[in-house]
Amino acid sequence: xxxxxxxxxxxxxxxxxxxxxxxxxxxxxxxxxxxxxxxxxxxxxxxxxxxxxxxxxxxxxxxxxxxxxxxxxxxxxxxxxxxxxxxxxxxxxxxxxxxxxxxxxxxxxxxxxxxxxxxxxxxxxxxxxxxxxxxxxxxxxxxxxxxxxxxxxxxxxxxxxxxxxxxxxxxxxxxxxx
Amino acid sequence: xxxxxxxxxxxxxxxxxxxxxxxxxxxxxxxxxxxxxxxxxxxxxxxxxxxxxxxxxxxxxxxxxxxxxxxxxxxxxxxxxxxxxxxxxxxxxxxxxxxxxxxxxxxxxxxxxxxxxxxxxxxxxxxxxxxxxxxxxxxxxxxxxxxxxxxxxxxxxxxxxxxxxxxxxxxxxxxxxxxxxxxxxxxxxxxxxxxxxxxxxxxxxxxxxxxxxxxxxxxxxxxxxxxxxxxxxxxxxxxxxxxxxxxxxxxxxxxxxxxxxxxxxxxxxxxxxxxxxxxxxxxxxxxxxxxxxxxxxxxxxxxxxxxxxxxxxxxxxxxxxxxxxxxxxx
Ligand SMILES: Cc1cc2nc3c(=O)[nH]c(=O)nc-3n(C[C@H](O)[C@H](O)[C@H](O)COP(=O)(O)OP(=O)(O)OC[C@H]3O[C@@H](n4cnc5c(N)ncnc54)[C@H](O)[C@@H]3O)c2cc1C
Ligand code: FES
Ligand code: FES
Numbered sequence: 001x002x003x004x005x006x007x008x009x010x011x012x013x014x015x016x017x018x019x020x021x022x023x024x025x026x027x028x029x030x031x032x033x034x035x036x037x038x039x040x041x042x043x044x045x046x047x048x049x050x051x052x053x054x055x056x057x058x059x060x061x062x063x064x065x066x067x068x069x070x071x072x073x074x075x076x077x078x079x080x081x082x083x084x085x086x087x088x089x090x091x092x093x094x095x096x097x098x099x100x101x102x103x104x105x106x107x108x109x110x111x112x113x114x115x116x117x118x119x120x121x122x123x124x125x126x127x128x129x130x131x132x133x134x135x136x137x138x139x140x141x142x143x144x145x146x147x148x149x150x151x152x153x154x155x156x157x158x159x160x161x162x163x164x165x166x167x168x169x170x171x172x173x174x175x176x177x178x
Numbered sequence: 179x180x181x182x183x184x185x186x187x188x189x190x191x192x193x194x195x196x197x198x199x200x201x202x203x204x205x206x207x208x209x210x211x212x213x214x215x216x217x218x219x220x221x222x223x224x225x226x227x228x229x230x231x232x233x234x235x236x237x238x239x240x241x242x243x244x245x246x247x248x249x250x251x252x253x254x255x256x257x258x259x260x261x262x263x264x265x266x267x268x269x270x271x272x273x274x275x276x277x278x279x280x281x282x283x284x285x286x287x288x289x290x291x292x293x294x295x296x297x298x299x300x301x302x303x304x305x306x307x308x309x310x311x312x313x314x315x316x317x318x319x320x321x322x323x324x325x326x327x328x329x330x331x332x333x334x335x336x337x338x339x340x341x342x343x344x345x346x347x348x349x350x351x352x353x354x355x356x357x358x359x360x361x362x363x364x365x366x367x368x369x370x371x372x373x374x375x376x377x378x379x380x381x382x383x384x385x386x387x388x389x390x391x392x393x394x395x396x397x398x399x400x401x402x403x404x405x406x407x408x409x410x411x412x413x414x415x416x417x418x419x420x421x422x423x424x425x426x427x428x429x430x431x432x433x434x435x436x437x438x439x440x441x442x443x444x445x446x447x448x449x450x451x452x453x454x455x456x457x458x459x460x461x462x463x464x465x466x467x468x469x470x471x472x473x474x475x476x477x478x479x480x481x482x483x484x485x486x487x488x489x490x491x492x493x494x495x496x497x498x499x500x501x502x503x504x505x506x507x508x
Binding site: 046055111114115118121124138 | 215
């Protein structure tokens, strides 16, 4: 048994787990945080996406012990306009992939804001990369949706990005945001 | 998953001591090892977490190369300015692999040592000489659409799945290995072995060695380079065929060329034959096609993967044509 300390959604949590327990199972079965979903348990679907120190990762391929001391954000800890955008644009049907889609989108938007390129980026050396629909689809390709709600998902992310850019242009709003 | 002991190594000496334990394995991002442990393909007794080792930096080398620490995440390497500007094929190759989440987790060292995606390797009821030496190869005469056409043997036809390694092979990268016995350096093109009669031995690394870094030599031609990946869907799938290429032409003549293939061979495949044909040849469609044919001349198809031969030839030609007309990806 290993003693693991994680900061989850801003709260310090301690738990005793066997080293083989995944972060996903620790969240769902030990901490009762069932918002994070298990689709494939082998890294192929993205349903289990959470943020570790703000970066999106797959909790099914993460051993809980390996994330000792890290800051984990699950869907239960997310309060962002993107959630309303998913509702507005029908970014889901059954909802099973949604928590992973939203955590992944938040991580993806942060990656883009930091200047990271993607496989469809033309001109890798460019300083600014426009987040086009093709960019969003490529960057979100690790999140599968069995219901095929992709068009709504992309629209929700696009709207979130546009709002963020607009707010960034209004200096007073920047500090107040999030 | 079988239970195991876990320890997190704070520094390299501790990691190198710990790996002496029987059944010990290093853990990078875990995206391959944890997956295979859950399927009982890998069954370590001790897992040594190396992600806290101070090997997570990209440093400039005197003379213009880069030294990439083994624990640098795939996503961080692809986003690195110097990589995007000086080795764009490497950034493209990494970005063409896996997903955003996986690239955030995966390390450079782990990417080099990822296991094959041949379906029989992870099917415990199937014959697979790589997983169980002597059990046969069910891919021969079985489902082999994804199998290799180059570098295969009667005992194994599994492809090496990495995209990143294809670019590293073209770039003459060098792998740095460290053990309690010292440090040694192995060129990437000699790091992965052909299967021969011992497909279970996949690389030159010894059981107690740690990958500490990958070095990229200064390579001006790499600034004009590209990676092209062909797969069953537009994203998030392994390569059927991929091409990493860098080319420089002056007055219509090819003066420098680097070419490597993925998805078609049992290891990241440096296309030496095609390079020999192209160096000094006119930079024309005709030369590209002839070189592609020369490289694939030795290809041996299985029952379902013959299409890869023509696909690889076309992909080589198209990539070189694009380099000629549009330049590199940077
Ligand atoms: C769904 C899915 C899709 C994928 N698609 C692609 C794709 O399209 N293209 C592609 O190239 N890859 C793809 N991958 C594979 C991915 O790139 C690898 O899993 C990843 O690079 C492995 O890195 P890691 O750090 O997670 O390795 P780990 O899983 O931590 O380790 C892998 C192996 O390397 C050993 N190891 C790790 N680091 C070191 C070191 N420094 N020294 C010595 N030994 C070490 C471990 O002991 C283990 O044996 C995919 C993976 C998944 C799950
Ligand atoms: S449950 Fe983790 S990727 Fe599918
Ligand atoms: S909404 Fe059902 S899987 Fe995406």
